[in-house]
Structure formats: structure tokens, C-alpha cells
Amino acid sequence: MSDHEYTPSSKFGKWFNDRLPLLSLASHLTDYPTPKNLNYWWTFGGILTFCLITQIVTGLTLAMHYIAHADMAFESVEHIMRDVNYGWLIRYIHANGASMFFLAVYIHIFRSLFYGSYKSPREIIWIIGIIIYLLMMAAAFMGYVLPWGQMSFWGATVITNLFSAIPLVGEGIVTWLWGGYSVDNPTLTRFFTLHYLIPFLILGLVVLHIWALHVPGNNNPVGIDVKKPSKDTVPFHPYIVIKDTFALLMFMIVFAFFVFYTPNILGHADNYIEANPLVTPAHIVPEWYLLPFYAILRSVPDKLLGVIAMLSAILILAALPWLDTSKIRSAVFRPLYKQFYWILVADVLILGYVGAMPAEGLYLLVARVATAYYFLHFLVILPVLGLKEKTLPIPLSITEPILGGTANLATARNKESSIK
């Protein structure tokens, strides 16, 4: 935000801006030079901001009617669905909003993986993003507990029980988390408190995420550094604003379809049965967005190692900028990486699929192979690939591939070899 001089035209504006440079900030945000070749995979940052705000606004409204008590939570949710004006709408937006949020965040993460957005100089943006993702999972998990249905209760029991795998202090930690000797009212009230807190932590981290982004500027599909501002960039407003709006509207159509026509398809039927500590559901499954990690957890026979594997599967992402040794960012110029990228996508989808299935027979075998491959991708394939891969020549500027110019191919090749 320093490379930018802005002087308000009015006298008051100048007076105010000298004391609190909000106008400078606004000017920075509108003029922010953005690579002009960003494709639609780059619109999910804006979509995610929309998702976060939607969740906060609907969540606040729900919290006005929801009662965080083991005896009344389920009933208060039915009260919202039946008697609160448009309560059903607010709740369905909030419940499906969580799924939409994760859908968008997965696209956002996989976009970053494809175009190498996590690489230098954007490591901090990436790591903040991973922390946001972890907090999202915590918020979503605790939010799912609040309606106090069967899947809420048993999901909470299974997940909190994971901590008992910690040697020596495990059992004590679980009791401490529960606030008792089983998931009960104290667990519900603290989950509600944390579920209310976390979105605001996420909001703060999103500000840092965007701030850190605005230092080096956006990566782009070609993955090369662009001079800013230049022929290769456009100001954020109106170009990116209108494009993000268009993409957001398309996203909202999908969102609306879920909310209005299949509002319960992403949830589990058992969660419309009030929590009953004496009856265990036939299959305890988490929400779809946690299934890949659930599959990793269950594919390891030992409980403690399973928990470690599951956590590592997420935390390994934070080390990604250093595990990927390739200097070339975009997979467009990395023919081998591109193939491994799509294998990874398939691997994660397979993990998600087997995560929804009972952990037995063929499903368990597939889960184990897919888990092993997941780690192999990050720990072996990526480091080796970066050193061995023969990459394609990268262009000198964004304008070149867009205009289809090949005149500078020789220079581009030179540049590529100098990078390597």
C-alpha cells in the first residue's frame, strides 16, 4: 500500500485522510493493479468473502432465536423452521451456506495448487489461507453440533474422542473438552460460544490474507511476475469488480437451487432425530466436506497414528511452498506436474467417496492406497518433480500469449533457462 500516492480533492477529505487514511485505502483498493489474464478460477476469492459475510449475517439472526441448551436446542431449531418469520429461509441459507463455503474454498485451494500461487513471494498468503481453512473446519464442525440431532451428538462424540488418542493426558483432555464425562449440555454451550467466535477470527485473518496479497499482487494463469501497473494489468475497479460480480451471481444461482429446492440433500437424515445418548446411529458420517480427512483417519489401524495422519494431511499443505521445488509457478508450463495435479484431484475425490462408505473390505483398501498416494504426492513427487521436470518455455509477459505473439519465443526460452 506504499507505492501509491493519493490526495483527496476536498479540504475535509484531506484533513480526515491525514488523520486516518481511509480514503487512501479505498483508493488503493479500487486502483489495485490486477493481472488482466485472470480466469474464472480467480473469482472464488470474492465468492468466499460473500460466503463468509452470508454466514455471519444469517448466523447472527439464527442466534437470536436459537437456544443453546441440550433440552431445548432441537426444539428451538424447529421453532425457527416453523414459527420465526422466514426462519426456514435463514436456516437453510446458513446450513447450505456452509457447504457452498467449502465448495468455494476447495476450488480456491485447488486453483492455487494448479497455478502455483503458494510459491514465493506468496507463502504467507498461503499459510494464512491454511489457518483460515482449519478454522472453517472447526466452525463447521461445531455448527453441525448445534441443532443437537443424532449426527450432531455422535459426530461430536467421535471427533472429541480423537483427543483421547494422545498418550497419558488424552482422557483428561477429552473430559476437559466435554466439560463432563460425556458430550452434554456444557459441551453444547461451549461449542455455541466458539462457533460464534470463530467467524470473526476468520474475518480478521481474511483481512490479513488480502493485505498479504496486496503486497506482491495476484498471481496469474501464466504464473510470471507482472510489472504493476502496466499493459499487463487492469485496475481492480471496474474490471475485476464486475467480473467477480458476474461469477458470484452464477454461484448464487447454484446456491439458491440448493436452498430452495433440495435444502436437506447435503445433510444427513439422522440429524432430524433429536440427540439420544442411548442410541448410536448405524453409520456415523461427517459432512461431505470433511470426508477425505475422515477417510485418512480411518485408513490407519492405530487410533493415535490415524489422528496424526489426518492432521498431517492438512498441515502438510502449510509446508507446500518448500516441498514444491519447481521455480515455475503455473502448471500450464509444467507438463508432468499437470498430470500429477489431476491425479491428486482424483485421489482426494476418491478419499471423499470412501470416507462416506463403511470402513471395510475394498473401501478400506482403496482408502489406504489413496491415503498413501496423498502423502506420496506432497513428500516425494513434488520435491523430485521440481528438480527433474523439463518445463515448457514461459512467456515474457502476459500480453504475449494473449496476443498469440511468438516473436519473443527465443527471448522467452533464454529467460526460462536463466530462471532454472
Added chain:
Amino acid sequence: MKNFLRILSLVIVFLAAPLNSYAAEKVEYLKTDWSFKGLFGKFDRGALQRGYQVYTEVCASCHSMKYLSYRNLAEKGGPEFTEQQAKAIAASFDVSDGPNADGEMFTRPGKLSDKFVMPYENVKAAQAANGGAYPPDMSVLVKARGGGVDYIYSLLQGYEDPPVGINLEEGVHYNKYMYGNKIKMSNPLSDGLIEYSDGTSATVEQMSKDVTTFLMWTAEPHLETRHQMGFKAIVYLIILTILVYFSMKRIWSRVETKV
């Protein structure tokens, strides 16, 4: 753009596969045409009123409906009994109220604002009267079962003699569609069991369909509003998207990049 949509739709299709697997049981349910499915789906008023009759004359002796009030029966989007009818229905139930000025509990006729009267005092009493099995509350029953309306509709018609080799304990019945095929509820419906006030012939199939429709409404009382609002919202979004698309094209025409 094209590429983007292609990949996105592929991923969504792939994601949809495990989601469907949530409906765990793979039994083929009986099918019927539900009027409330689809973009403009609405309840069949007649079916809802008949369904209420089946519920109240058959199911309600064991199954509670604790999230509904008698006023709901007269509300828009439901069975839409007239307010007079709903009042009469409410008044036909005895509601325990109190304490009065003397500190005594008393019984009075039901009012529109009362919740549906429970068949049993508490869960224990319900279990004691039903061989240890608790007849589930029916308010959200349709949403609480994997197969939804098709499951309930099939279950009501799924009573059969047990296949050879299956021994049932006392008070357990065989049902083709029940999870594990064993159900404590005896076959609740038989042809001509009740007499519909609108003269419809009360076959098991008819009663199953009517009461299931009624249960869909009790689980989703705002379904009609949801469908109507959803259609408007999506049409609005599509029009807005088209307008924004053209303004985007216009704005981006100033640079030589395609969007």
C-alpha cells in the same frame, strides 16, 4: 470460460456420487407421483385433509406430533381447514392447563394456540405401552428417514408374512422396507379402516399416500412458499446475471483481453 464450466461440472458430478450414497439402504421403494415435488410443487389440499384424518384416527393413538399446533391446520400452505374447522378440531381434544387461582391443574377444550395433544404422558409411558419401542414423534419424521416420503409410503404398504426361516419374536412384525425388516409397529392400515369424510375410497394405498403427504407438510410446513420464492429468486438471479454479463463485456471491451 467454457473450459472452466466443463471442469466445474465434472467435479460437481463427481461430488454428487458419494452424496447420494448417504441414502444408505438400497431397497427399491414404491413410487407414486407426489404433487409437492418439482419446481412448482404444491400440496394436494384434499390429500392433506385426508392425511390429517388418517393421522388423527390411526397414527395419533401412539405417535405424537409435538411441534405442531392446531392453528397450523388453518394456515396457508397446509391442509387449509377453515378457522372454524380448526377451532372445532382443537376443541375436540382435552388439554390439561393450569395451575388456576386455586393452584389446581384443570382440563379444558383445546384452543388454536395449543400444541397437538400428546398420546402419552412421557417417553417411558409410550415405551411401556408399546412393548419397549418408542413410537417416534412424527413432526419431522419424513426428513429423519433416508428414503423420505418414498420410504414412509412404502413402509406402510410393506407388511408381509415373514419368509420361511425367519422367526419373529412376540410383538415383532415383518416389513419389506424396514431397516433389518423387523418392526415393532403392527400393520396400521387395512382397506376400509376409516371412512373418509370426502367419500374417497380408503384403500391402504390411498391412506398411505394421504398420510405421507400430510407428514411431508408437518416436516416442511413452508414448502409451498419455499418453492414459489425459489422460482422468483432464481429467475431474478438469472436476469441479473445476464445484465451483468453484458455490462462486463462492455467494460472489458476497453482492453484486448477476452472474458
